[in-house]
Amino acid sequence: MSQISRRQLNSRVQERIYEIFVDVVREANTSSEVHTLLEDFLTPTERVMLPKRLCIAYLLLKKYNQRAISSYLKVSFTTINRVSTALTTGGQGYTLMLTRLQKREKIDAILKQIEEGIVSTLASIGGPTHVWKGLQSIQRKKTYKEIKTF
Structure with a gap:
């Protein structure tokens, strides 16, 4: 799996970024969109x-x-x-x-x-x-x- 940077991100910023990521994944409406998104991510x-x-x-x-x-x-x-x-x-x-x-x-x-x-x-x-x-x-x-x- 991917490596994580040693430099710590503010926990509130990290939580917000994760929420945005979840929202982006949730917005994928079709199987094709999900495949495209996962291919990129x-x-x-x-x-x-x-x-x-x-x-x-x-x-x-x-x-x-x-x-x-x-x-x-x-x-x-x-x-x-x-x-x-x-x-x-x-x-x-x-x-x-x-x-x-x-x-x-x-x-x-x-x-x-x-x-x-x-x-x-x-x-x-x-x-x-x-x-x-x-x-x-x-x-x-x-x-x-x-x-x-x-």
């Missing part, structure tokens, strides 16, 4: 890491273990621990956004693909075919329960 590394953090939060909320998350998303345990800490010490932003996203079918389908990728990764690590089939069965039951709750 974020470095290529940030454009990769921020979505990964969102996926980490989703997978942690779904009770996936850190080793599986690390293997599938190619992230360090430190990154996973940071997101986990954010979730346990508040994490309201993550939880709010992920709850909203789950209600949208398009995003939910993408997140399900990520879950399926993790299941297949676990199966390839674990070995026998019956393990993979067992994981698939658990996933189907889990999906059925989630569908019933909506």
